[in-house]
Amino acid sequence: MSRVRLPHLIRVFAWTGLTSLGGGRSAYFHDAVVVRRPWVRNDEFVQDLTLSQLLPGPNFANLAVALGCRLAGWAGGAAALGAIVAPGAVMLLLLAVLYFRGGFAPATTHVMHGMAATVVGLVLVTTARIVRASLHGRVALVVAVATFLLVGPLGVNTPLAIALVLPVALWWHRPRRA
Amino acid sequence: MAGLARLAWTFLWLSLLCVGGGLGVVPEMQRQVVARYEWVTAREFVDGYTLSQLTPGPNMLVVVFVGYRAYGVPGACLAGLAMFLPTSSLTALVARRWERVRAHPWALAGERALAPVGIGLMAAGVYTLAWSAVHDAPTATLALVATLALTASWVPPVAVVLVGGLAGWLLGL
Numbered sequence: 001m002s003r004v005r006l007p008h009l010i011r012v013f014a015w016t017g018l019t020s021l022g023g024g025r026s027a028y029f030h031d032a033v034v035v036r037r038p039w040v041r042n043d044e045f046v047q048d049l050t051l052s053q054l055l056p057g058p059n060f061a062n063l064a065v066a067l068g069c070r071l072a073g074w075a076g077g078a079a080a081l082g083a084i085v086a087p088g089a090v091m092l093l094l095l096a097v098l099y100f101r102g103g104f105a106p107a108t109t110h111v112m113h114g115m116a117a118t119v120v121g122l123v124l125v126t127t128a129r130i131v132r133a134s135l136h137g138r139v140a141l142v143v144a145v146a147t148f149l150l151v152g153p154l155g156v157n158t159p160l161a162i163a164l165v166l167p168v169a170l171w172w173h174r175p176r177r178a
Numbered sequence: 179m180a181g182l183a184r185l186a187w188t189f190l191w192l193s194l195l196c197v198g199g200g201l202g203v204v205p206e207m208q209r210q211v212v213a214r215y216e217w218v219t220a221r222e223f224v225d226g227y228t229l230s231q232l233t234p235g236p237n238m239l240v241v242v243f244v245g246y247r248a249y250g251v252p253g254a255c256l257a258g259l260a261m262f263l264p265t266s267s268l269t270a271l272v273a274r275r276w277e278r279v280r281a282h283p284w285a286l287a288g289e290r291a292l293a294p295v296g297i298g299l300m301a302a303g304v305y306t307l308a309w310s311a312v313h314d315a316p317t318a319t320l321a322l323v324a325t326l327a328l329t330a331s332w333v334p335p336v337a338v339v340l341v342g343g344l345a346g347w348l349l350g351l
Binding site: 018019052053055058066070078081085087114116121124130158 | 243318
């Protein structure tokens with residue numbers, strides 16, 4: 001049934017996870033399973049990408065799980081999740097130990113402050129790209145701005161903000177008979 | 179034990195709020211882990227998010243950082259499991275039935291309705307991070323320069339972040 005053997009899948013997904021730093025991470029997966037290997041067709045990839053964005057949860061993990069399931073069933077999904085999460089988790093745990101045990105000398109505080117400021121630039125650019133690629137129409141703009149204002153400057157609890165905005169957006173896009 | 183259960187529960191419901199990317203959940207996560215439970219300070223949270231950008235894998239691994247601060251290695255493991263396991267299981271369940279689910283007219287409505295909500299949440303995430311990380315003229319300048327550099331898409335993001343670290347060290351931010 002499965003298109004790919006598990007050890008091979010784990011190797012490729014772990015490598016993709018390890019090398020995909022910074023924004024636009026789904027592009028690395030596209031490269032790994034559509035462009036470089038004949039594992040997944042382009043339309044299948046787009047389908048899995050949509051699914052991973054539509055369902056709740058960290059997108060990158062969702063995408064890996066959806067592709068893993070497609071390639072090797074349940075075991076493939078589980079293997080894909082472990083392969084992309086475990087290496088980074090171990091690294092971040094080691095960094096956390098260093099950070100909180102004072103392994104970061106006073107000079108590194110300045111380094112952290114500098115890096116944090118540039119990360120703001122990074123997330124801003126990533127968000128702007130997504131706005132340009134997928135925010136179409138006046139209604140979508142109003143929904144996005146309302147969500148931003150509620151959750152950001154107004155500090156409204158996120159579940160409450162979603163509960164306020166999402167039904168309006170859903171009603172607007174409700175299935176209508178032609 | 180009660181503390182660990184609270185940690186796991188918090189990250190579990192936060193994982194369900196990740197609509198259109200982990201960045202969107204940053205405002206609520208900061209409110210919960212900094213203001214409500216005081217597991218980390220606002221400064222530590224933004225530093226943890228920065229480190230999660232520098233390490234491979236999903237950014238939401240920042241929960242490992244927070245979990246470690248709150249309850250050591252068990253906290254880190256539990257936080258990671260709570261963030262990734264339930265939503266991944268849901269994805270696996272739906273992925274295997276997606277062909278049928280997709281045909282439902284409300285699936286398309288959901289897709290169209292969720293996209294702008296996700297974008298609004300991401301923008302709020304940018305706002306929250308900026309609020310913690312940009313607090314004076316040098317940090318604002320650094321953020322602006324990074325934005326301009328990254329707009330040129332051939333520049334690798336990690337390189338820009340590392341140069342930012344160097345600048346922070348030289349300027350004594």
